[in-house]
Amino acid sequence: xxxxxxxxxxxxxxxxxxxxxxxxxxxxxxxxxxxxxxxxxxxxxxxxxxxxxxxxxxxxxxxxxxxxxxxxxxxxx
Amino acid sequence: xxxxxxxxxxxxxxxxxxxxxxxxxxxxxxxxxxxxxxxxxxxxxxxxxxxxxxxxxxxxxxxxxxxxxxxxxxxxxxxxxxxxxxxxxxxxxxxxxxxxxxxxxxxxxxxxxxxxxxxxxxxxxxxxxxxxxxxxxxxxxxxxxxxxxxxxxxxxxxxxxxxxxxxxxxxxxxxxxxxxxxxxxxxxxxxxxxxxxxxxxxxxxxxxxxxxxxxxxxxxxxxxx
Numbered sequence: 524x525x526x527x528x529x530x531x532x533x534x535x536x537x538x539x540x541x542x543x544x545x546x547x548x549x550x551x552x553x554x555x556x557x558x559x560x561x562x563x564x565x566x567x568x569x570x571x572x573x574x575x576x577x578x579x580x581x582x583x584x585x586x587x588x589x590x591x592x593x594x595x596x597x598x599x600x
Numbered sequence: 601x602x603x604x605x606x607x608x609x610x611x612x613x614x615x616x617x618x619x620x621x622x623x624x625x626x627x628x629x630x631x632x633x634x635x636x637x638x639x640x641x642x643x644x645x646x647x648x649x650x651x652x653x654x655x656x657x658x659x660x661x662x663x664x665x666x667x668x669x670x671x672x673x674x675x676x677x678x679x680x681x682x683x684x685x686x687x688x689x690x691x692x693x694x695x696x697x698x699x700x701x702x703x704x705x706x707x708x709x710x711x712x713x714x715x716x717x718x719x720x721x722x723x724x725x726x727x728x729x730x731x732x733x734x735x736x737x738x739x740x741x742x743x744x745x746x747x748x749x750x751x752x753x754x755x756x757x758x759x760x761x762x763x764x765x766x767x768x769x770x771x772x773x774x775x776x777x778x779x780x781x782x783x784x785x786x787x788x789x790x791x792x793x794x795x796x797x798x799x800x801x802x803x804x805x806x807x808x809x810x811x812x813x814x815x816x817x818x819x820x821x822x823x824x825x
Contacts, residue, residue, distance in 0.1 A: 542657060549660045553653060561781045571783050575774050576795060579660060580802040586664045587806060 546589060552582030604706035604772070607765035611758065612699035620700035624707030645780045651705050652777025658702060659769030666763035667803055671810035676757050702769070763803060771795045 543550045556578035563571035609617035775785065775792055785791035 542654065544661050546661070546664070549664070550657050553657050553660065557649070557653060557777055557781065560778055560783060564781055564783050570786075571781075572778060572785050572791070575656075575778050576798055579656065579770065579774060580799070583660050583663050583667070583802070584806065586660070587667055587810065590664065590668060591810075 546586050548589060549582055549586050552578065552585070556582065604765075604768060605703045607761060607768060608699050608702045608706075610756075611761050611765060612696050616696035616699035617703045619695065620703030621707045623700070624704040625711065627704075627708055628711040645782070648776040648780030650780075651708075652773045652775070652780055654705065654773070655702075655769050656773030656777055658698070659766050659771070659773050662762055662766030663770055663799070663803060664766075666759065666766045667806040667810060669759050670763060671807045673759060675760055675763075706772075767796060767799050767803065770799050 556575045559578065560571050560574045563569055563574055605617060605621050771792055774795055779785065787794070
């Protein structure tokens with residue numbers, strides 16, 4: 524049981540690290556962007572194609588800022 | 601397909617990338633050969649959403665890395681530093697999984713789309729073999745061009761390659777994921793060019809902001825020499 528649990532944890536951890544990487548906000552931001560795009564697509568008469576790229580660049584800006592802050596904190600401590 | 605494979609191979613190494621591309625091709629042949637005309641039953645929309653989402657996540661991660669790197673070191677960059685960290689990646693069974701999976705997905709999705717078109721048009725004309733020859737020829741031609749030019753790509757500075765691959769992954773990821781959700785792109789496939797220009801413009805803007813940051817938006821460290 525413990526072995527199976529350990530293997531599952533290791534398997535899950537590998538895929539989390541692989542997909543999400545060192546900044547979870549990018550994966551979360553992409554999911555939010557696509558969910559919002561789908562919501563807009565379902566709304567009648569509203570074009571939805573523009574939403575994903577716009578949210579994507581905002582996600583990158585946020586991730587760059589987070590990385591900068593982390594570096595600054597690491598340098599200051 | 602080839603742009604992704606060549607870009608990833610140049611940055612992360614060719615072995616894992618080519619194994620990933622070959623694995624994608626094998627799955628493609630098995631699925632295509634096994635299903636034949638039944639290939640049209642595969643929910644291509646769901647496949648586009650899953651693969652597009654993953655490509656977009658990877659693309660934005662590379663874009664973030666590229667923006668910070670170019671802002672610090674310029675486009676020419678310093679190729680020696682950070683190379684090890686970038687190439688460490690996730691290693692299992694002697695393979696770089698990032699390179700493997702990116703190449704695998706690129707080949708599988710675009711290959712399936714080609715196979716899908718071949719089967720659809722071939723079945724409509726009752727000449728699947730003619731469509732298969734056309735699709736196979738296109739694959740060989742594009743693959744050959746990629747093999748010829750990959751040597752030239754190796755001379756391009758790493759910062760530029762990371763930026764370009766980040767832009768390509770983000771562009772294709774956005775296009776496929778939204779299309780899989782049912783969204784129609786204005787101008788169809790030409791929207792890929794628009795997306796690429798859009799992301800490139802924003803990457804340039806991010807680099808400028810990272811270097812100057814007049815409003816403190818990106819809150820960078822004081823010394824970036």
